[in-house]
Amino acid sequence: MKFSLFAHMERTDPAIPHRRLFDELEAMALAAEAAGFETVWIGEHHGMEFTIAPNPFIQLAHLAARTSTIRLGTGNVVAPFWHPIRLAGEAAMMDVACNGRLDLGIARGAYMFEYERLLPGLDAMGAGLRMRELVPAVQKLWEGDYAHQGEFYAFPTTTASPKPVQAGGPPVWIAARDPNSHAFAVANGCNVQVTPLASGDGEVASLMERFTAAVAAHPQVPRPKIMLLQHCFVGESDAEVDRLADDLSAFYGLFGAWFANKRPIRQGIMAPLSPEERAAFPQYAPETVRRNLVIGRPDEVIARLKAYEAMGYDQFSIWIDSGIGHARKMKSLDLFIREVMPAFAPAPAAAAMA
Secondary structure, three states: EEEEEEEEEEOOOOOOOOHHHHHHHHHHHHHHHHHOOEEEOOEEEEEOOOEOOHHHHHHHHHHHHHHHOOOEEEEEEHHHOOOHHHHHHHHHHHHHHOOOOEEEEEEOOOOOHHHHHHHOOOOOHHHHHHHHHHHHHHHHHHHHHHHHOOOOOEEEEOOOOOOOOOOOOOEEEOOOHHHHHHHHHOOOOOEEEEOOOOOOOHHHHHHHHHHHHHHHOOOOOOOOOEEEEEEEOOOOHHHHHHHHHHHHHHHHHHHHHHHHHOOOOOOOOOOOOOOOHHHHOOOHHHHHHHHHEEEEEEEHHHHHHHHHHHHOOOOEEEEEOOOOOOOHHHHHHHHHHHHHHHHHOOOOOOOOOO
């Protein structure tokens, strides 16, 4: 199982300069590359200091000039906010900029906060339908000389310009949860990204079952890859782990509030939840988060990840957004690199017999 890093700029304090957050994001990506991570993923979000990423191609292009081996992924672009011609061309240009290291993750989006600002009236169902029309159109635009007449997009014969460096275009990853999304991804030759959020290992297993069923239903398609995205933090002591669990509990409470789209927002920032408001999210209580997320001492984290590897996951992506501050993120990442990753190193090849 390979490892990757899923990271955004984030802040709750308007006194922190965005430029500092940009530099911290670069530092995390460079640490991931030096450690041999497969990919760094950056998504798309709008108007939210909770997750600052209006166009992932900008950060990825910057990282392309600072790195040489790590793959650079959108995790994810929000399909309904893009036209197929624009996405095909910008992704191809990004692939040129990074010399063939782009992975293109695509999702329908999750926040009604964004839908009502960029495409008023859009809901999750409509966003999903747009994604399913957009993905094959982008793939055909990379091939070139493609005309499209669909429900949401229509254009005469067009070719993506430039063309991607990677033959056939960058690998496409689809954020999937329900069985139909898994089936769509597999049928279109796309890899799959899944996240159980904070639902625990039962959901991790269920997501793999949905993927396996989709693969079995499309025997003519080579098995794509599947990536598990989950919060993962390593602590040196039980006290440190307990603090991380409380921090992630607060993060998920705020995540739930953003998703509900009811609390006031000032300057793109939602105030931290009060103890009473946090109590309204019992599914995110610290002890539940401690149990359901990959938070623990190195031996505990290794055991959890070994179980995911045994399920068949090809890549585990550390979701490092958490609101805990750069120094603590880097400490956890360093512990992961030094204490966890060696347990997943490929076994040395047996020496050839004389």
